[in-house]
Amino acid sequence: MTQATAGVDLGGTKIQAVVVSAGDVVGQARHPTPNTNAADVVAEIVASIHSALSDAGIGPSELRAIAIGSPGSVDVATGHVSKARNVPGFIDDVALGPEVSAAFGGTTVIVDNDVRAAVMGEFRQGAGRPFRNFIGVFVGTGVGGGLILEGELRHGAGNAGEIGHTTVKPGGRRCGCLRLGCLEAYAGRQSIEQTARVRLDKGQKTKLFEIMERKGRDRVTSSVIADALDQKDRLTVELVDEAVDALGLALANTQNLLDLEAIIVGGGLGDRLGEPFVRRIEQAMAANLRFPERPPVVLGTELGDLSGAVGATVLIEEWS
Amino acid sequence: MTQATAGVDLGGTKIQAVVVSAGDVVGQARHPTPNTNAADVVAEIVASIHSALSDAGIGPSELRAIAIGSPGSVDVATGHVSKARNVPGFIDDVALGPEVSAAFGGTTVIVDNDVRAAVMGEFRQGAGRPFRNFIGVFVGTGVGGGLILEGELRHGAGNAGEIGHTTVKPGGRRCGCLRLGCLEAYAGRQSIEQTARVRLDKGQKTKLFEIMERKGRDRVTSSVIADALDQKDRLTVELVDEAVDALGLALANTQNLLDLEAIIVGGGLGDRLGEPFVRRIEQAMAANLRFPERPPVVLGTELGDLSGAVGATVLIEEWS
Numbered sequence: 001m002t003q004a005t006a007g008v009d010l011g012g013t014k015i016q017a018v019v020v021s022a023g024d025v026v027g028q029a030r031h032p033t034p035n036t037n038a039a040d041v042v043a044e045i046v047a048s049i050h051s052a053l054s055d056a057g058i059g060p061s062e063l064r065a066i067a068i069g070s071p072g073s074v075d076v077a078t079g080h081v082s083k084a085r086n087v088p089g090f091i092d093d094v095a096l097g098p099e100v101s102a103a104f105g106g107t108t109v110i111v112d113n114d115v116r117a118a119v120m121g122e123f124r125q126g127a128g129r130p131f132r133n134f135i136g137v138f139v140g141t142g143v144g145g146g147l148i149l150e151g152e153l154r155h156g157a158g159n160a161g162e163i164g165h166t167t168v169k170p171g172g173r174r175c176g177c178l179r180l181g182c183l184e185a186y187a188g189r190q191s192i193e194q195t196a197r198v199r200l201d202k203g204q205k206t207k208l209f210e211i212m213e214r215k216g217r218d219r220v221t222s223s224v225i226a227d228a229l230d231q232k233d234r235l236t237v238e239l240v241d242e243a244v245d246a247l248g249l250a251l252a253n254t255q256n257l258l259d260l261e262a263i264i265v266g267g268g269l270g271d272r273l274g275e276p277f278v279r280r281i282e283q284a285m286a287a288n289l290r291f292p293e294r295p296p297v298v299l300g301t302e303l304g305d306l307s308g309a310v311g312a313t314v315l316i317e318e319w320s
Numbered sequence: 321m322t323q324a325t326a327g328v329d330l331g332g333t334k335i336q337a338v339v340v341s342a343g344d345v346v347g348q349a350r351h352p353t354p355n356t357n358a359a360d361v362v363a364e365i366v367a368s369i370h371s372a373l374s375d376a377g378i379g380p381s382e383l384r385a386i387a388i389g390s391p392g393s394v395d396v397a398t399g400h401v402s403k404a405r406n407v408p409g410f411i412d413d414v415a416l417g418p419e420v421s422a423a424f425g426g427t428t429v430i431v432d433n434d435v436r437a438a439v440m441g442e443f444r445q446g447a448g449r450p451f452r453n454f455i456g457v458f459v460g461t462g463v464g465g466g467l468i469l470e471g472e473l474r475h476g477a478g479n480a481g482e483i484g485h486t487t488v489k490p491g492g493r494r495c496g497c498l499r500l501g502c503l504e505a506y507a508g509r510q511s512i513e514q515t516a517r518v519r520l521d522k523g524q525k526t527k528l529f530e531i532m533e534r535k536g537r538d539r540v541t542s543s544v545i546a547d548a549l550d551q552k553d554r555l556t557v558e559l560v561d562e563a564v565d566a567l568g569l570a571l572a573n574t575q576n577l578l579d580l581e582a583i584i585v586g587g588g589l590g591d592r593l594g595e596p597f598v599r600r601i602e603q604a605m606a607a608n609l610r611f612p613e614r615p616p617v618v619l620g621t622e623l624g625d626l627s628g629a630v631g632a633t634v635l636i637e638e639w640s
Binding site for chain 2: 133145147149150152154155156157158159160161162163165166167168169170177179245249252253254256257258259260261288290291294
């Protein structure tokens with residue numbers, strides 16, 4: 001009897017699915033997130049799970065449970081999701097868990113916060129394994145964070161870890177959440193893209209959008225940003241410098257408050273820019289530490305793209 | 321047999337001692353902190369304990385243990401203290417625990433961080449009793465903080481809770497720690513005084529120093545600031561506005577990260593300015609919350625001046 005579980009990481013750009021058996025990833029699939037409506041997104045999640053199952057050579061009937069990490073506000077008890085700005089149709093309430101469960105003949109589906117899933121993935125099976133106290137900060141479309149304190153994921157009243165919406169510059173750049181000066185307004189991929197468009201409109205030169213078009217993309221993806229950086233595109237360098245400074249400041253504040261063992265940097269942009277980006281964030285953080293002689297370890301993720309999907313399957317274990 | 325313990329809160333301005341028996345404060349004394357050297361400060365701590373014992377009508381031989389909350393870097397294992405900028409002679413290493421123990425014939429003396437002691441006082445015997453997750457922020461000469469998470473005081477690697485040195489304004493006002501834009505640089509009493517002196521030198525009008533002299537003080541104490549506020553002194557109003565904004569921002573960032581149940585505001589300045597100050601901080605915080613519809617409870621201390629000294633005796637119980 002196979003005891004396989006499926007994990008899904010729902011993002012604004014892509015849906016990543018994995019099938020895990022006995023702790024190993026035995027199948028995976030990545031589908032683009034439809035930019036239409038909620039029904040299409042749910043159908044694509046179901047399709048991505050089927051693709052990952054095929055990849056694993058496992059039939060749907062052998063799935064013990066499915067776990068989905070979702071952005072937005074997640075009602076863990078009911079599997080409903082809302083207020084996910086980056087996923088089409090997910091600002092309104094979506095019965096994500098029940099709908100995916102129905103598509104798999106009533107298989108158990110749990111839904112939890114995407115970032116908490118990713119942190120649990122790194123904690124149990126990735127870069128966080130040696131630590132009992134760390135923050136995972138995921139720099140992607142937006143910026144999310146999750147805290148492991150004394151070996152436990154911190155939930156708070158349900159919303160702990162929102163480092164992306166801590167203020168790094170009072171009165172600063174407008175964030176997607178409408179407040180000013182959030183970390184996400186400087187380090188989130190979407191905000192970097194929007195800021196670049198505004199600067200371009202104002203006459204600043206940049207190769208960013210040429211690179212985007214050459215790569216056949218309709219948005220400034222992490223790899224577009226990486227290529228522009230490699231080409232030393234001035235605006236991109238400037239915007240990434242600001243992202244690094246903002247991350248350094250927010251992480252130093254976190255460290256000063258919590259005195260953690262480690263900081264793990266991931267997410268689409270974090271993973272793509274990789275080690276040099278992580279080292280720059282470490283330096284920017286060090287300058288703002290209260291006790292710079294005892295800095296936390298700063299490192300990248302081990303699971304990379306799969307942190308969220310693998311982490312979702314970890315949550316099944318934690319829940320059972 | 322009396323089972324009395326003594327608790328001391330060592331501050332840059334005053335030494336507060338209490339004697340506690342069966343959970344009640346049965347004696348107390350407050351001595352000014354000598355502005356000379358470490359030996360004088362240690363002698364005054366010993367004298368303050370004797371005063372509190374007299375007040376309680378208890379002899380030194382009946383003391384089971386003494387607990388001292390100290391600023392600076394505390395080596396909990398040895399009772400040594402260093403890097404306490406605001407206490408004369410305490411930047412260098414001082415064998416505080418051993419020296420006080422010797423003065424009381426070898427009685428057990430424990431030394432811990434002053435702010436952590438104050439937080440434990442509020443947690444076990446003050447405003448924090450209903451909560452398992454809160455931050456205590458103590459606005460006094462400097463700004464300190466301590467976290468209770470899941471019913472446990474967070475130590476981290478020994479330095480958790482340094483909210484006073486989180487950055488609220490990058491490139492902003494110079495802090496006593498030499499970095500720029502720390503919360504303490506805006507909300508600490510000493511920094512408020514220094515900023516007022518600089519502004520006065522630059523020609524800005526203020527009654528702050530007249531009030532100080534009229535009250536026979538050689539520094540701008542919390543009650544001097546309170547009086548100047550009552551008289552609507554413009555510079556003081558401006559500086560306290562900035563302190564409120566800085567506290568609101570740092571506490572909102574903390575809340576966004578940790579999703580706490582409550583925030584407790586104390587310290588010399590916090591206690592003196594009282595409820596109106598606490599309510600203003602609450603408002604400033606609300607404006608920066610990620611989820612303003614579910615704010616934490618914000619309230620003042622219950623033990624006031626005695627948080628630290630009572631809290632030190634609580635630490636004796638926790639340690640034994």
